[in-house]
Amino acid sequence: MASKKELQVSAIENGTVIDHIPADKLFDVINVLCIDKIQNNAMTFGTNLKSNQQGKKAIVKIWDKFLEDGEVNKLALVAPEAKINIIKDYEVVEKKLVQVPDNVDGIVKCMNPKCVTNYEYVPTKFTVVNKSPIVLRCRYCEKMTDQQNFVII
Amino acid sequence: MTTRCLVSISDYSKEEIIEVLQSASEFEKNPNQRLLEGKVVASLFFEPSTRTRLSFETAINRLGGRIIGFADASSSSVQKGETLKDTIKMVDNYCDLIVMRHPVEGAARYASEVAKHPVINAGDGANQHPSQTMLDLYSIYKTQGSLENLNICMVGDLKYGRTVHSLLQAMSHFHPVFHFVAPKELRMPDEYKIYLDELGIPYYEHTELSEQVMNIADILYMTRVQKERFADLLEYEKVKNVYILKNSMLNGTKDNLRILHPLPRVGEIDVDVDDNPKAYYFEQARNGVFARQAIICKSLGIK
Numbered sequence: 189m190a191s192k193k194e195l196q197v198s199a200i201e202n203g204t205v206i207d208h209i210p211a212d213k214l215f216d217v218i219n220v221l222c223i224d225k226i227q228n229n230a231m232t233f234g235t236n237l238k239s240n241q242q243g244k245k246a247i248v249k250i251w252d253k254f255l256e257d258g259e260v261n262k263l264a265l266v267a268p269e270a271k272i273n274i275i276k277d278y279e280v281v282e283k284k285l286v287q288v289p290d291n292v293d294g295i296v297k298c299m300n301p302k303c304v305t306n307y308e309y310v311p312t313k314f315t316v317v318n319k320s321p322i323v324l325r326c327r328y329c330e331k332m333t334d335q336q337n338f339v340i341i
Numbered sequence: 342m343t344t345r346c347l348v349s350i351s352d353y354s355k356e357e358i359i360e361v362l363q364s365a366s367e368f369e370k371n372p373n374q375r376l377l378e379g380k381v382v383a384s385l386f387f388e389p390s391t392r393t394r395l396s397f398e399t400a401i402n403r404l405g406g407r408i409i410g411f412a413d414a415s416s417s418s419v420q421k422g423e424t425l426k427d428t429i430k431m432v433d434n435y436c437d438l439i440v441m442r443h444p445v446e447g448a449a450r451y452a453s454e455v456a457k458h459p460v461i462n463a464g465d466g467a468n469q470h471p472s473q474t475m476l477d478l479y480s481i482y483k484t485q486g487s488l489e490n491l492n493i494c495m496v497g498d499l500k501y502g503r504t505v506h507s508l509l510q511a512m513s514h515f516h517p518v519f520h521f522v523a524p525k526e527l528r529m530p531d532e533y534k535i536y537l538d539e540l541g542i543p544y545y546e547h548t549e550l551s552e553q554v555m556n557i558a559d560i561l562y563m564t565r566v567q568k569e570r571f572a573d574l575l576e577y578e579k580v581k582n583v584y585i586l587k588n589s590m591l592n593g594t595k596d597n598l599r600i601l602h603p604l605p606r607v608g609e610i611d612v613d614v615d616d617n618p619k620a621y622y623f624e625q626a627r628n629g630v631f632a633r634q635a636i637i638c639k640s641l642g643i644k
């Protein structure tokens with residue numbers, strides 16, 4: 189296997205590398221960041237890669253796209269341990285930390301089966317009432333959804 | 342003139358609660374005021390609730406407003422599979438205010454986002470029923486002369502009873518002391534205890550409706566203990582008689598004590614209590630009309 193440095197940043201001149209994603213969370217990350225909707229940027233995904241800290245990890249590289257803080261913070265819900273590197277001219281120019289946002293729109297289902305968001309097409313909206321572990325309060329039914337019960341939409 | 346939805350009791354600040362209670366007492370003195378002349382109010386009961394509907398519709402009639410709507414969803418287009426959004430959009434075109442009851446939690450909040458006109462929540466499943474809370478507050482305010490520094494004793498089903506949860510939230514503005522009397526299975530949920538802890542509001546939990554608790558209470562708020570709530574019917578049989586209020590239990594209680602109940606009652610208040618001047622549950626229901634007149638006027642920015 190290639191050296192660690194080469195694996196992480198190889199062949200990306202400008203863009204974002206999301207590293208240290210738990211291997212089983214790759215598709216959640218793709219969902220949450222709506223990466224599947226990006227039309228024109230080259231991307232590579234790797235998964236089941238060996239990681240010294242995590243066992244198996246996944247990695248996402250997006251060419252010519254620089255993730256904003258709001259997008260980065262969405263990762264708090266699915267892969268808070270992920271590391272985001274912003275690359276310019278093959279160099280890491282910024283490391284962004286994942287921070288739990290104050291509000292969560294969409295992304296997570298309300299765990300209350302009697303909630304209106306589970307009855308008809310109503311996008312979920314939550315206020316974050318606790319950050320570690322994450323607890324969300326639904327704007328509609330006012331019930332809590334906690335981290336163990338997160339279902340990503 | 343600003344319009345104002347009432348979906349959840351937390352939509353009102355302390356000042357707004359007091360403002361609405363004062364307005365309710367004006368309506369009690371003079372209930373027939375044609376403040377809704379020329380206005381159309383939609384009364385949408387997606388599930389039947391005769392008690393709440395009649396109270397709202399009486400309030401609207403006393404204010405001189407006109408009513409459109411339905412008393413249960415079976416007689417409406419909802420039966421044909423129309424979405425809540427489409428029903429609200431349609432009705433919103435015709436009326437100045439929407440009063441709605443719906444079995445799905447969060448339905449009223451969603452409707453308030455979809456509609457241009459204000460929405461008053463007349464109950465959304467097990468979630469909120471803020472006009473009930475306002476009439477409870479009005480009853481407390483009227484009988485105690487103030488909402489401040491009261492000993493509030495809540496009895497019965499404190500786990501599923503939405504009325505006690507909303508009342509707890511609303512009373513939290515006014516420095517209360519709470520006593521929760523409930524069987525273990527129906528205890529006050531942790532989230533509300535955490536809420537009180539954060540606000541520094543004292544509360545005490547009991548499993549028996551003892552003399553000590555009764556004798557310090559200013560308000561005794563009784564609720565139904567429903568058989569369906571118990572996984573173990575033997576447990577139900579054991580606890581059901583523990584929470585029956587009898588007239589003889591009121592001997593040592595404070596003179597200002599008043600007994601409230603959201604009604605309908607099942608058997609938790611013995612009929613021998615009804616003639617005691619401390620029994621207030623029938624007048625409490627009557628207060629609902631005045632409280633709703635005040636809420637309606639506030640929602641339309643009238644007065």
Ligand SMILES: [Zn+2]
Nearest residue numbers: 298303326329
């Ligand atoms: Zn919800």
